[in-house]
Amino acid sequence: QKEVEQNSGPLSVPEGAIASLNCxxxxxxxQSFFWYRQYSGKxxxxxxxxxxxxxxxxxxxxxxxxxxxxxxxxxxRDSQPSxxxxxxxxxxxxxxxxxxxxAGTRLAVHP
Amino acid sequence: xxxxxxTPSHQVTQMGQEVILRCVPxxxxxxxxxxxxxxxxxxxxxxxFYNNEISEKSEIFDDQFSVERPDGSNFTLKIRSTxxxxxxxxxxxxxxxxxxxxxxFGDGTRLSIL
Numbered sequence: 001q002k003e004v005e006q007n008s009g010p011l012s013v014p015e016g017a018i019a020s021l022n023c024x025x026x027x028x029x030x031q032s033f034f035w036y037r038q039y040s041g042k043x044x045x046x047x048x049x050x051x052x053x054x055x056x057x058x059x060x061x062x063x064x065x066x067x068x069x070x071x072x073x074x075x076x077r078d079s080q081p082s083x084x085x086x087x088x089x090x091x092x093x094x095x096x097x098x099x100x101x102x103a104g105t106r107l108a109v110h111p
Numbered sequence: 112x113x114x115x116x117x118t119p120s121h122q123v124t125q126m127g128q129e130v131i132l133r134c135v136p137x138x139x140x141x142x143x144x145x146x147x148x149x150x151x152x153x154x155x156x157x158x159x160f161y162n163n164e165i166s167e168k169s170e171i172f173d174d175q176f177s178v179e180r181p182d183g184s185n186f187t188l189k190i191r192s193t194x195x196x197x198x199x200x201x202x203x204x205x206x207x208x209x210x211x212x213x214x215x216f217g218d219g220t221r222l223s224i225l
Contacts, residue, residue: 043218090154093156099146099154103153
């Protein structure tokens with residue numbers, strides 16, 4: 001059974017701080033990794049995709065991938081209260097044309 | 112920005128009835144998906160669809176479920192005889208290519224089975 005694991009949180013950070021969200025996955029053949037943000041009662045919204053080992057930056061967001069450790073992370077710099085949401089890690093199932101989602105980490109940014 | 116649109120936003124149905132959820136994927140996307148999310152649980156894959164046929168389906172997607180692309184724009188999910196446990200948010204997604212490309216999600220249909 002292919003799994004994607006995330007700490008459920010809540011992760012509480014003060015406004016302006018860096019939030020660090022982590023994800024591990026079980027399927028070594030996975031090649032594509034995504035972070036989605038989901039506000040309560042809403043649909044997943046794509047934030048970042050990453051395919052190669054290392055860091056990928058987009059604005060305040062940085063995704064990090066380490067395939068050897070089967071680990072993906074998302075850093076949010078200068079966190080804002082509007083970043084408060086559940087962050088979903090999603091991993092492609094090794095070319096089987098579907099995403100496997102983690103349960104998500106709830107982030108709370110307090111003023 | 113192009114987006115995936117889903118209708119209706121909320122569907123209430125009696126147990127045992129048939130329900131059809133509708134989606135319009137992003138126009139230049141070739142791969143279409145349905146996922147569901149039971150309240151408080153993970154987003155779960157149901158089915159993927161390409162070139163007018165199912166390319167992958169999960170164990171959840173049993174004989175009660177079917178998908179169709181009835182015309183050049185719509186993509187539908189039909190549940191033939193709904194059960195109480197089918198109550199969930201159903202999300203349609205589309206991508207330009209296979210799972211190595213980002214999937215973009217619609218706003219979802221909340222399905223409530225009474």
